[in-house]
Amino acid sequence: MKIIFLKTTFLLCLVVVTFQATYALQAADTPQTHLNVNDERIHDEFDPIQKYLIPDKTSGSILWDQYDTDGSNGLSHGHVGALGAQRDLLDDFVIPIGQSWTIGGISSLNLWNVGDPGLGTDFSLQFLTDNGGTPGSVIATATTVSYSETATGRTFFGRDEFEIEYLFEPIVLPEGTYWIRAHVIGPENCFWLTREDISGSEAWVDYQDHSGLQSTTDQFDSPYDLAFQLLGEAEEDVLPVPLSNWALYLGVLLMIGFVVIRLHRII
Numbered sequence: 046m047k048i049i050f051l052k053t054t055f056l057l058c059l060v061v062v063t064f065q066a067t068y069a070l071q072a073a074d075t076p077q078t079h080l081n082v083n084d085e086r087i088h089d090e091f092d093p094i095q096k097y098l099i100p101d102k103t104s105g106s107i108l109w110d111q112y113d114t115d116g117s118n119g120l121s122h123g124h125v126g127a128l129g130a131q132r133d134l135l136d137d138f139v140i141p142i143g144q145s146w147t148i149g150g151i152s153s154l155n156l157w158n159v160g161d162p163g164l165g166t167d168f169s170l171q172f173l174t175d176n177g178g179t180p181g182s183v184i185a186t187a188t189t190v191s192y193s194e195t196a197t198g199r200t201f202f203g204r205d206e207f208e209i210e211y212l213f214e215p216i217v218l219p220e221g222t223y224w225i226r227a228h229v230i231g232p233e234n235c236f237w238l239t240r241e242d243i244s245g246s247e248a249w250v251d252y253q254d255h256s257g258l259q260s261t262t263d264q265f266d267s268p269y270d271l272a273f274q275l276l277g278e279a280e281e282d283v284l285p286v287p288l289s290n291w292a293l294y295l296g297v298l299l300m301i302g303f304v305v306i307r308l309h310r311i312i
Contacts, residue, residue, distance in 0.1 A: 076128045076234040077158070078255055079265055080119035080202045108146050109138040109275035111244055114154050116201050118269055119236030120250060120261070122228040124169070127235075130254035134237055135173070135180050135226045136271040137245045143282050145219045148172075149190075150212045150276035151227070154197070158234040162196045162207035167230035170211065175222035178246045180258070183226070187213035201238060215277065225273070226251070239269035 122134045140146050157164050167189055174181030190212040199206045209229065222245065229235045239248070239261075247268035251258040261269045 076121060076123075077236075078121045078132075078250075078252065080156070080236050105147075105149060105277045106279075107274050108148065108277050108279055109273075111136070111138075111240070111270055111273050112152075112154070113240070114201075114238035114272040115240045115242070116238070117241045118239045118265070118267075119156050119202065120239060120248070120265075120269065120271070121234055121252075122237050123233075123235050124228060124230055125253075127231060127233055128254070130252065131228065132253065132255075133169075133226050133228050133251040134271060135224050135249040135251065136273065137175060137178075137180075137222055137224045138275060139222050139245060140218055140220045142220050144279050145217060145282055146275075146277055146279050147215045147217050148275055148277040149215045150210060151225070151273060152211075152276065153209045153227075153271065153273040154238040155194075155207055155209055155229070156201055156204040156236045156238065157207075157231070158204070158236070160233060162194045162205055164233065165192060165194055165209065165229050165231040165235070167192050168209065168211040169228050169230065170213065171226040172216060172218065173224040173226055175224060179260075180224045180226065180249055184223075185216045185218075187211075187216065189213055202236075204236075206238065212276075220282070224249075225275075238272045240272055241267075241269060243268055243270050 120134055121128070122132050125131050151168075151170060168187075170187040171183050172185040172187075173183050176182075191210075192212075193210050194207045195210070197206045197208055248261050248271050249258060250261060250264050252264070255264065261267065
């Protein structure tokens, strides 16, 4: 009986160890979805980034500004070739009433999982409608002009921060609320830095390997906004003159004509 007991105990221990080892390997093979870990929440020295890291924005002025990150998190994004599944990040922005924007670029703050800045080769970017505070349907897809990465000199979670500047063929949008949907093209997992100060609606994620499209609260139990800027040119819309104004102008002209005719008859 004692020998049988010892053999049974040994087999149970072997099963437990094998299960733990298998689980650990599976976890290691699954790319992280974010970086908010309690023991490495933020970098050692937080110096606010220059508002305009790249001084000469070749795609125009800054139209929408959600800089700077507060170091609260970094959300995974990338393509199938690097992650085994596509991971998109989404966030909203607002074009003021009476304006239209010609958007030609986006800047964002990111970290590579292991490598140094400069690994990325391209960027995927779409513009979506707003559906009551959630992402709507795609209305435009960016066509690449150029892609670059510039190191900021800061570190988060033991990784070097860099700014992506992605330029694309201009896209014109009228006033209203819209969403961006984006991921980087590169060889490994990339983390888009966030902030907890929410502008409009919180950011959303669409992870093919983690429950698909959902808010950051649903995915990470906390709301986040992405650190990004939209670049381009704003134009004030030319508003048509209201009919009531045209009636007023016509009335004034008729009065002036009447006065001129009366004066002409008197003279």
